[in-house]
Amino acid sequence: MKLLCAFLSASAMLWAGAPAWDIHARLAADGRRLAVEARFAPGDADAFMVDPAAAPFLSGVEVESAGQWRAVPGGGGRWPVADAEARGAHLRWTFDLGAASRARRSGVRPFGTGFLFRPRVWLLRPETFLPGRAARLVVDTPPGLSFVSGLGPGPSYATRVDDLDGGPEAAFGAFSLTRFAAKGGVIAAIAPDENLPISSSQQSRWFKTAASALEDAYGRLPLPWTAVFLLPVGQGSGVLFGSTRGEGGAAIVVLLGQRVSDEDVTEDWVLTHELIHTALPDLERDHHWLEEGIPTYLEPLLRLREGRETAEAFWDDLRSKLPQGQPQAEDRGLDRTPTWGRTYWGGALFCFVADLRIREASGGKQTLLDALRAMLAAGGIASHDDIRRLLAQGDSALTKPVLVPLYDAWAEHPETVDLDAIWKRLGVTPKDDRAPEGALRQDWGKNGK
Ligand SMILES: [Zn+2]
Structure with a gap:
């Protein structure tokens, strides 16, 4: 074993067995700011990026070297870090979820008093990277607030780098999470605590009908964990719209109007339609x-x-x-x-x-x-x-x-x-x-x- 190690470079030894991206995110006590610390293995790029629309809300980027943190000059969505490709990088930064949720197209939406987003929005990541490698995401929340993701029940996730670069929706905040178990898995209904236009008995009837439709079609739920975020939009009535995203897991976002009647629930096709999407792999655009x-x-x-x-x-x-x-x-x-x-x-x-x-x-x-x-x-x-x-x-x-x-x-x-x-x-x-x-x-x- 010792001999084998002697042939490995110092940085490869350091990273042997560790995930290529190791991300630790902590939500501040006020629930609006995220402090992120991340270790990236060698082999990717000498620059890190976020989506340009989210870049104004990411600040304080620092790199650690021999126990010292120093600022990384950058901006506009791009931060160069010398030698990161050869040696890997240990970075930290903060992301202002509250400010991002007030901007259009930032990728962060209000979810009750919390936020709905894809983790890639606040994740500084190598400009180019080798796909398929292991990644870890660990999320800490202060008392009274939670994190939930389409990647799984959490709060710690073993996934792949591609699934953090893409990946399904997640949320921070105070919300209710109701689990509907069926053969092969769980559908989690996640709804903000405030101003929810649907009662818990309506929700239960709605989700149970959709889950049994999926069991009827496929003999089981397609995935072990599917997160369904119920997002009231404050206008219109009934079940307005649904969308589904995969890569490493599945998240469905369903937009609800100001009022949802029993009839809206009985006649809804959106939830079952979106759950059927989870049974089919992601295909090319064509x-x-x-x-x-x-x-x-x-x-x-x-x-x-x-x-x-x-x-x-x-x-x-x-x-x-x-x-x-x-x-x-x-x-x-x-x-x-x-x-x-x-x-x-x-x-x-x-x-x-x-x-x-x-x-x-x-x-x-x-x-x-x-x-x-x-x-x-x-x-x-x-x-x-x-x-x-x-x-x-x-x-x-x-x-x-x-x-x-x-x-x-x-x-x-x-x-x-x-x-x-x-x-x-x-x-x-x-x-x-x-x-x-x-x-x-x-x-x-x-x-x-
Ligand atoms: Zn569809």
């Missing part, structure tokens, strides 16, 4: 249509399966909305036509046609869900994947490959689907249970296995 197409098609199908939607309403909805996903003039295929219609409803059309072909090929014994469950093994939104590899993984669960052949046909060519012929074959219009595929239609909301 394939965003698949990321949106799956939840757009699947969420109403789950309502049908669970009896929360009538078959009539389900088919009426598909019939009226799927045509929005057909190629228009100058379409260049799903991968090359990033319009709203092709992204959401073109993606849903892909899923519907795939579901139909899977049911036809298996005599109704298999459905798109069999393929989606196989695709979940890729790791969900916490990881990144290649679309062709992912679709092949879905096909591997089927009696006959459907997804890759359909992708090859549609990715770069405008394929118009003869929906009227499909509605006729399924006996949707005119309604006909004895249509050639009337039995497939009647079983659409059943397990199919």
Whole structure:
């Protein structure tokens, strides 16, 4: 062991077994300022950066050398540190969350009396870095205040450098955290303590419905931990908007209006739609249509399966909305036509046609869900994947490959689907249970296995 060590450089010895980025963040007692201390291993860059919009709120950057701290001159989002690439660097700085939350586009939003952000906002990090290496984030909060992140329950996180550079939302502040456990994981509902327009019984009903829809679709929750931040925006009513972000974990942000009625909760599709996103790996930008197409098609199908939607309403909805996903003039295929219609409803059309072909090929014994469950093994939104590899993984669960052949046909060519012929074959219009595929239609909301 000693001999081996003799061949390592001094800096490599120092870093052996330690995370490449080791970040310790402490929230001040007033809950508005963050003091960060970080050690970066050698091998990255001689300069550190933050996003330009967040840079005005980051100050007091210092580097430690032989126990002495000295200021690092810099600004505009960039701080050069001599020899950091060769020797690593031990830095500290502060970030003013309060001031950042009052600025537009800083990346920090008010969350009750606290703040909602992605950790990259306040994280000074090497300008260029080797991805995939281990990172550690430890967060301390004063009494009465908490930190919660899409990376996991915390307060200490073993993750990767890429997941701190990207990564899901997190929050500091005083808030309630309610855990909804289901098979395979926990969905955490995080809401500010003040002015929440939704009661705890509404919240419970809402989350339990969404969690059981996910269990129905995938046999379990896609990830062990999903953080859902409920953000009241003080205007409008009902559930207004949702967004989901992965990389190393998953965070969903749901915007709520001033009032949320029981009916808003019962009829909401947003939470289930966003949770379905967590089952699919992050894909390249060209394939965003698949990321949106799956939840757009699947969420109403789950309502049908669970009896929360009538078959009539389900088919009426598909019939009226799927045509929005057909190629228009100058379409260049799903991968090359990033319009709203092709992204959401073109993606849903892909899923519907795939579901139909899977049911036809298996005599109704298999459905798109069999393929989606196989695709979940890729790791969900916490990881990144290649679309062709992912679709092949879905096909591997089927009696006959459907997804890759359909992708090859549609990715770069405008394929118009003869929906009227499909509605006729399924006996949707005119309604006909004895249509050639009337039995497939009647079983659409059943397990199919
Ligand atoms: Zn979506």
